[in-house]
Amino acid sequence: MSIEYAVEMQNISMIFNNNIIANKNVNLNIKKGEIHALIGENGAGKSTLMSILFGIYEPTKGIIKINGNVQIISNPIVANNLKIGMVHQNFQMVDIFKLWENIAVGSEIKKFKVFNNKKAILKKIETIMKENDLEVNLNLLAKNATVGEQQRAEILKLLYREAEILIFDEPTAVLTPNEIDGFLKVLINLKNNGKSIILISHKMDEIEKVADRATVLRRGKVIGTYNLNETSVDELSFAMVGRQLKKIINNHKDIDNKKILEIENLNVQKNNNKKVIGLKKLNLQIKAGEILGISGVQGNGQEELANIIAGMQKPKSGKVLINQIDITKKSIYERYHKYKMSHIPLDRQKHGLVLDFNVIENTVLQDVGIKPFASKLGILNFDEIKKFGQTIVEKYDVRNASNGYAIVRSLSGGNQQKIIIGRELTRESDFILIYQPTRGLDIGSIEFIHSQILEAKKLKKAILLISYELNEILALSDRVVILSSGEAIGELTGDKISYENIGKLMIGNKK
Numbered sequence: 001m002s003i004e005y006a007v008e009m010q011n012i013s014m015i016f017n018n019n020i021i022a023n024k025n026v027n028l029n030i031k032k033g034e035i036h037a038l039i040g041e042n043g044a045g046k047s048t049l050m051s052i053l054f055g056i057y058e059p060t061k062g063i064i065k066i067n068g069n070v071q072i073i074s075n076p077i078v079a080n081n082l083k084i085g086m087v088h089q090n091f092q093m094v095d096i097f098k099l100w101e102n103i104a105v106g107s108e109i110k111k112f113k114v115f116n117n118k119k120a121i122l123k124k125i126e127t128i129m130k131e132n133d134l135e136v137n138l139n140l141l142a143k144n145a146t147v148g149e150q151q152r153a154e155i156l157k158l159l160y161r162e163a164e165i166l167i168f169d170e171p172t173a174v175l176t177p178n179e180i181d182g183f184l185k186v187l188i189n190l191k192n193n194g195k196s197i198i199l200i201s202h203k204m205d206e207i208e209k210v211a212d213r214a215t216v217l218r219r220g221k222v223i224g225t226y227n228l229n230e231t232s233v234d235e236l237s238f239a240m241v242g243r244q245l246k247k248i249i250n251n252h253k254d255i256d257n258k259k260i261l262e263i264e265n266l267n268v269q270k271n272n273n274k275k276v277i278g279l280k281k282l283n284l285q286i287k288a289g290e291i292l293g294i295s296g297v298q299g300n301g302q303e304e305l306a307n308i309i310a311g312m313q314k315p316k317s318g319k320v321l322i323n324q325i326d327i328t329k330k331s332i333y334e335r336y337h338k339y340k341m342s343h344i345p346l347d348r349q350k351h352g353l354v355l356d357f358n359v360i361e362n363t364v365l366q367d368v369g370i371k372p373f374a375s376k377l378g379i380l381n382f383d384e385i386k387k388f389g390q391t392i393v394e395k396y397d398v399r400n401a402s403n404g405y406a407i408v409r410s411l412s413g414g415n416q417q418k419i420i421i422g423r424e425l426t427r428e429s430d431f432i433l434i435y436q437p438t439r440g441l442d443i444g445s446i447e448f449i450h451s452q453i454l455e456a457k458k459l460k461k462a463i464l465l466i467s468y469e470l471n472e473i474l475a476l477s478d479r480v481v482i483l484s485s486g487e488a489i490g491e492l493t494g495d496k497i498s499y500e501n502i503g504k505l506m507i508g509n510k511k
């Protein structure tokens with residue numbers, strides 16, 4: 001009886017440009033009313049497989065059955081008609097529309113066949129909100145909604161179109177811990193209301209919490225499908241990466257007395273709201289060979305701190321110094337070259353990469369005009385550029401990079417991130433600003449990136465690590481400063497750095 005399955009993907013293969021095998025003979029069955037996790041390394045083929053199910057790509061080979069019937073899903077409209085909905089990682093809301101307008105757009109209930117029947121639309125959305133315990137302020141303009149609110153509206157949009165099969169591609173990568181809890185509750189409600197759910201995620205703890213089964217992909221192939229109540233997280237991790245993971249820890253050695261980065265009495269206003277304080281009288285110092293972790297709830301000044309150091313925002317008062325030189329008013333270019341700074345930014349697509357350049361070109365973005373990549377007269381040394389790019393591809397295991405000649409846009413999200421990290425950790429620098437380095441990376445890549453950050457420490461680089469992942473802060477920091485409402489409210493060093501102590505400092509200072 002195949003009818004118990006909402007989705008059956010049989011023998012699906014997807015080959016791009018005649019040579020990149022993104023999926024190979026994949027079999028994936030989704031039971032009605034289950035939460036099915038789709039997991040695997042960066043570039044394993046998860047997004048591609050779901051894009052096929054949603055009609056974005058036509059597979060090279062294979063059959064798809066929906067509720068037991070073979071279907072050709074030639075585009076997303078066909079998918080919608082089959083009651084399949086997908087929430088992509090980057091939402092596509094119309095900024096100047098209210099949330100209810102975004103939810104209904106294209107499927108409005110009409111009055112006299114022409115006018116939108118706002119009353120009927122709102123009533124329908126409100127009923128859906130109640131049924132699924134999924135509330136959002138419908139009159140909010142999309143541009144004023146938080147990421148979490150926009151995501152709830154995206155889910156309502158699918159339910160408004162009566163989707164029964166819901167696909168989520170890394171939905172929690174952009175959410176705060178509180179929002180993640182809320183989202184997981186929504187998933188369970190949806191499941192209890194009979195929806196079939198496919199969840200792509202790299203976060204094992206949330207998969208353990210909500211998923212019934214998980215299918216593991218590796219290099220385009222299915223390794224297996226597992227019942228979560230019979231399988232441990234370690235077994236799943238092993239299936240994903242094909243080896244045992246190491247625990248990465250900082251030994252707190254190699255710290256010199258030489259101060260590399262100094263922040264003096266920094267006062268900053270929030271970027272998007274001039275009246276609100278971003279940072280207040282902040283003082284920080286980082287020595288050569290030291291990793292300073294910044295911990296705290298998102299939105300407490302981390303973004304402003306990163307922007308000021310990177311030169312993307314001006315402070316109200318105060319100074320930033322690198323190697324005793326005041327760089328507060330220096331250009332971004334000077335910071336990178338003269339003052340030896342590197343930067344792994346939060347928004348990798350906006351600030352870190354040129355998506356339509358190839359991988360090699362992206363590894364020398366800032367440094368292409370200088371030695372060893374160009375002569376004094378500015379003549380490019382293509383051999384050196386190629387060598388540098390290909391070394392990063394190899395060392396950081398950038399998958400399907402075609403020797404560095406693949407266009408970055410064609411790479412999976414996680415592999416794009418590895419290019420930036422590789423470039424910034426490898427280029428010459430004294431100070432590295434690192435913001436959420438492992439967002440969207442698989443567990444094997446996280447282990448590797450963490451070990452490379454510790455290598456950079458060994459080379460006596462000073463590192464500022466801003467991260468909302470407490471595990472990451474604990475694994476890597478020599479010292480931790482806790483930010484709350486733009487102020488440093490506590491500091492922990494070496495062995496004193498623990499979940500409990502960070503938690504205590506956060507709670508003790510809550511206003």
Ligand SMILES: Nc1ncnc2c1ncn2[C@@H]1O[C@H](COP(=O)(O)OP(=O)(O)OP(=O)(O)O)[C@@H](O)[C@H]1O
Binds near residue numbers: 042046047400413
């Ligand atoms: N449009 C495309 N053209 C060429 N190659 C592509 C295209 N889309 C994806 N690929 C390749 O297919 C492989 C699988 O990519 P996919 O995005 O499905 O990975 P993923 O499992 O979602 O990874 P991640 O966890 O990093 O998001 C990648 O190695 C990528 O290079």
Ligand SMILES: [Mg+2]
Binds near residue numbers: 046047048412413
């Ligand atoms: Mg993906």
